[in-house]
Amino acid sequence: MINNKVVLMELKRNFKSLIVWTVAVGLSMFVILISYPLVDDVFDQMPQEFIEIVDIFGGIPRNLIEYFAMEGGMIFQLTCALYATLLGFGTITKEEREKSTDLIYTLPVARKTFFLSKMTAGFIQITAFMLGNLIFIVLGIVIINDYASFAKLLLFALLSWVLLMIFVCFGTLLGTLSKKNIKQLNAMAIPLPLYIVSLIASLTDNKWLDALKYLTPYTFSDPLVVLKNGYTFEVVNFLTFTVLAIISFFIAYRTFVKKEFAN
Template sequence: MNIVLRELRSYRKALIIWSVCIIIFTAMAFAKYAGFAAMGSEANELLESLPDFMKNAFGLSSLNLTEIKGYYSVLFMYYALITGIHAVMLGATIISKEARDKTADFLMVKPITRSSMITSKIIVGFIDVLIINIVTGLTTIVFVNINNNGESIIGGLINGMVVLLIIQCIFLSLGLAISSFTGKAKKATTISTGIILIMYFLDVFRNISDKLDFVKYITPFSYFDTIKVLNGNGFEALYIVLSIIIIVVSIVLTYTNYQRKDIL
């Protein structure tokens, strides 16, 4: 418990900064939505004039951005990318930073096992991504209520936050696993951030080309259809199972590698 409290305090400032950034991003995004809504059909006509590859890449082909549900379905991908980067960077540093900050020796002389230390760190990581998830969800609900003139989509937004939490946990666990292989915080962060950006662009390219449909099994960004999620039927069993497998395997690798790694 002492390690959990210590880590929560050490990440408090970063957590506040990430939360404020998400609130600002949401405020700016919905200010733009107000502009789209005011333009009415002109906004959709403007989007129709875009090249097909661009509309497909960003999921704009069949959406009405003047309606809150259509706009949020596009916005959700940016939430997934932002919170995914936070989660993977957190996973990449939360354990390996002990070697960077020269505090690993301090922890190792405490009457705790290495497994207990890793478990405490993982708990802190989950708490952090959960807080970011809640901040994102509550902020989105507030701005949706302010801007929504149609039927309520609060139930769909809650489903979206569940999906977002799954994606966050996937990237948190991947960051942990990558960190367990590299052992260096800076290197782990660089690799982890690179991987999440590659996965994001793989999803973009999949939307452009039918030949890349297999990519939907590789990148978590392709696991959930936002419109289906908002309607309450976007949780396909295959992708839930894939998500669980990635998380479990990554966590097991983290424990296994740190048990035999010299982190001093």
């Protein structure tokens, strides 16, 4: 059901984009991590009034991993979610956007195989993207020489990888349901609103607003929760969005197989 030639074709098409995104995001996380000693000195000199304001956003970080959760983790997740959604959308709509849909009809590959091969390439790219970023993050930790919470970091990376797989499926579904003239950047309408919902839920003590966290997949991999002590895995949230991603995948599959393409 998987055609290796189609997989390789997609990987070659998106190779430069993968490298650019990986280096840009990974280097940003690296710089944030190696800046910790300097920032830690700044935190020590903060007035009490400012510390009270910072407490609203999670408090003063007590170590490197908490600092990363506050300063890098949230940005990391949003940026990665944007990449994953754009990748899913772009991969499945590439022929339509480039007006080369004849390729779908002329290749000696079944429509089902074509779709599954494209998705396989997308999943490979997400995995490579996460591994590349993890290398940058680990290098930052090695330079600072703080390995105390390395296991938590690996857990966060794993949950973030699952999150990106979910967004790839959402982006793919949007792509298969979209008209041919829709722009790829429109796919950002999925991760951005969900991130805002997650942010609102994390900044309030109101129980009704706090319940909004169950409407967004960022909850089960929230860096402010995962990378701090007392982490409780959000099983319901995780299962809900995993199931939604699987459903999105199969709807996208069925839609793509039956879709009429025109240049």
